[in-house]
Amino acid sequence: MNFHIAVDIGASSGRIILGHIENEKLILKQVYRFRNDFFEENGLKKWNIDELIKEIFTGLSMINYQKMNNVTLGIDTWGVDYVFVNNKGKKISNPVCYRDSRADKKFQEITDKLTKEKIYAKTGIQFQKFNTIYQLSSESQNTISDVDKVLLIPDYINYVLTGKMVTEATNASTTQLVNLASEDFDEELLKAIGLKKEQFAKIVEPGTVLGTIKEKYRREYKLPKIQIVCVGSHDTASAVAGIPAFGKNWAYISSGTWSLLGTEEKFPNTTQEAFDGNYTNERGVNHSIRFLKNIMGMWIVQRIKKENFNNFSFQGMADEAEKFLPFQQFIDINDSVFLSPKNMLLTLKNYCVGTSQKVPRELGEIMMCIYSNLALYYANEIQRIQRISRKTINNLFIVGGGCNIDLLNQLTADVTGIEVIAGPSEATAAGNIITQMLETKEVSSITAGRKLIVNSLPVKRYKPATFNSDILKKYQLFLKEKGDLND
Known part of the structure; x- marks a missing residue:
């Protein structure tokens, strides 16, 4: 039997949900829940990303895998925030929380420079002072010069688990840096904030398979070969996929x-x-x-x-x-x-x-x-x-x-x-798992997945x-x- 794990992390809490199909119904079980909140560090509001990853492994180690033939996992989180990774593949610092006010001045500067009309025509994304484009523009050039890759929160967690760097499409769109027509990072917008396209990992669609969890984590936490699948990694994308x-x-x-x-x-x-x-x-x-x-x-x-x-x-x-x-x-x-x-x-x-x-x-x-x-x-x-x-x-x-x-x-x-x-209150986890089931061919389409949710x-x-x-x-x-x- 196939089993699927939804790692659903919001701005105030995270959950590990286990799902499978039984008697033509979607069965969901919450395995673990943990708190999430930002903290103050050097005058900035930040996320403790290492602690979040530790909590994920704590939850995964609580699952009884004995009767599971195939296990997949998908991660969804909030949008816009990111982790800087250096050329040795290491995190440079804890990610800054979008509720920090550091980008407020840059918002006005960038929108004056490029105009809101031009940015909106390119990206179709609403204007919020904490969007990734304004957060990145507030980073010092000394910091930017050390950055090999900018990874959004779920992409960084996927990277830690698998060693593969990608940018999942639904979360990428929240950055206000992705061009609607090309469906790729817009080089004019990147230039305006002092970054290059090469500093971002390739954009991939939900359903992309990244590989299995690294062997060192499998040994440490006694895990099977869990296959990591990119889902709608922006939690709202997974929630909408899970609407009946x-x-x-x-x-x-x-x-x-x-x-x-x-x-x-x-x-x-x-x-x-x-x-x-x-x-x-x-x-x-x-x-x-x-x-x-x-x-x-x-x-x-x-x-x-x-x-x-x-x-x-x-x-x-x-x-x-x-x-x-x-x-x-x-x-x-x-x-x-x-x-x-x-x-x-x-x-x-x-x-x-x-x-x-x-x-x-x-x-x-x-x-x-x-x-x-x-x-x-x-x-x-x-x-x-x-x-x-x-x-x-x-x-x-x-x-x-x-x-x-x-x-x-x-x-x-x-x-x-x-x-x-x-x-359902579990729509995000359901949509996350339905996307995994699309890859394993247990459901044929989002519509079929929604019908399963309606019946379950x-x-x-x-x-x-x-x-x-x-x-x-x-x-x-x-x-x-x-x-x-x-x-």
């Missing part, structure tokens, strides 16, 4: 630390409307395009929990929110003040003070403020994406950890006026109950007056 949807008129929210709201398309959309809305055209599994918008997501909830209410579970925090009325404040969830503040709750309260609104004080009030504004932001972007794509969205699929919050799902259905289908993993439906279009209109007016969103 068919047809054309659906949208998705991959809900975790970030909420990625979008549609799956065959071709990129770089129209003026897409540019104005700051929508991105990231690569997906099976040569698809993830046309989407990055939204701050559960990050605000995660930080408030960690900083102020760590004795509560996420579900317990949502239960407290149920005691309060929604829509008592309007918050631009995507405001940059929430990206990496020293104190998230104080930042939220100051935002309300600065916009002359009621300040939430109790835990339930705070959570309802966040959830109701997430729902409003989703609804605003659903309307926008329908205008840009010229399609009517009939179903909204919410997957990932955030799909377990009933309150948020119902609020989203109510303010969008669209049925919400929540689940539970979902929950939320129909609009009390759609109040006036609330959304007032929220949209608030955003317009604030001036952060063009509409």
Whole structure:
């Protein structure tokens, strides 16, 4: 029997998921879970990449391989961040976290130099100050001169495991350095930030086989010959591959630390409307395009929990929110003040003070403020994406950890006026494993893989109950007056 391992690492935690097909159903089992967070080093926010790799091996060593004939493994993580490797194949330093503010000044410098219009026409990628292009431009030339290869986070982990250097396509697209037409690194953009194409490994498609885990790791951790397969290594690419949807008129929210709201398309959309809305055209599994918008997501909830209410579970925090009325404040969830503040709750309260609104004080009030504004932001972007794509969205699929919050799902259905289908929460792992199964011929296509997911993993439906279009209109007016969103 074939078994498949999904190594799914997000910006706050990582999981090792074991999957196989049994009685025509996809069986998923979480083997190991570990925390992930950035730390401060020499004034920069950084990831402990060596610790992450150690956690992967800890999880792999916990699997009973005795009855497994063939084992494959795929790695997905967040996007944009990278590791520098020298000409001896060694890591130069820990990777800097995208939440560090070092690239803020370079963002303005690069976009002034090349213009946003030109960059967008080349790449189709949304503008975020932490995109790889701006992070790389903030590196010192002394550092750059020592760099043999720039490897994105999952590509570096694959390299450590196998010794093979590649750049997987879905994560490569998040760099804002890949040309839409050539599907390769754009040399003009690289020149503008002082790098060369040779400093990047060859771009490969999901499904590419890299080889087996190095013998030294197999001996140390008592592992079998695990074959490493490039999957949609950007976690959203794997999540979208794992959405149980068919047809054309659906949208998705991959809900975790970030909420990625979008549609799956065959071709990129770089129209003026897409540019104005700051929508991105990231690569997906099976040569698809993830046309989407990055939204701050559960990050605000995660930080408030960690900083102020760590004795509560996420579900317990949502239960407290149920005691309060929604829509008592309007918050631009995507405001940059929430990206990496020293104190998230104080930042939220100051935002309300600065916009002359009621300040939430109790835990339930705070959570309802966040959830109701997430729902409003989703609804605003659903309307926008329908205008840009010229399609009517009939179903909204919410997957990932955030799909377990009933309150948020119902609020989203109510303010969008669209049925919400929540689940599976394991969509990223499922999409990761489905991509591995494409290579082993256990599924014939992404569509076949999605059918397998539909028949295997539970979902929950939320129909609009009390759609109040006036609330959304007032929220949209608030955003317009604030001036952060063009509409």
